[in-house]
Amino acid sequence: MTLPLFPSAELAERPHTCHARDCETPVPPEMLMCFAHWRLVPRVIQRAVWAAYRVGQCDDKRPSEARHRAADAAIGAVARKEGKPLRPQETASMIEFGLLPPER
Numbered sequence: 293m294t295l296p297l298f299p300s301a302e303l304a305e306r307p308h309t310c311h312a313r314d315c316e317t318p319v320p321p322e323m324l325m326c327f328a329h330w331r332l333v334p335r336v337i338q339r340a341v342w343a344a345y346r347v348g349q350c351d352d353k354r355p356s357e358a359r360h361r362a363a364d365a366a367i368g369a370v371a372r373k374e375g376k377p378l379r380p381q382e383t384a385s386m387i388e389f390g391l392l393p394p395e396r
């Protein structure tokens with residue numbers, strides 16, 4: 293019987309990284325993005341992300357719905373500034389926060 297050399301160590305120790313599109317910068321679990329990307333996020337969204345923050349949400353993997361929406365808007369805002377494609381839920385969240393005109 294053979295055992296993998298490093299059983300799931302890679303998964304367990306994979307660092308939490310910036311949520312901006314294509315960014316692999318490791319950030320502390322309580323941070324949504326690295327500083328370079330976070331400062332591209334509109335202030336109103338930054339506030340919404342922090343307002344929805346709950347201690348321990350990264351441990352139990354159950355961030356609130358509000359946090360999800362705020363995070364989607366933040367990720368979408370950065371992607372838009374970098375000229376990267378937006379996911380549908382990011383567009384929807386940005387409209388909700390007034391960053392984009394409502395779709396007609």
Ligand SMILES: [Zn+2]
Nearest residue numbers: 310315326329
């Ligand atoms: Zn980043």
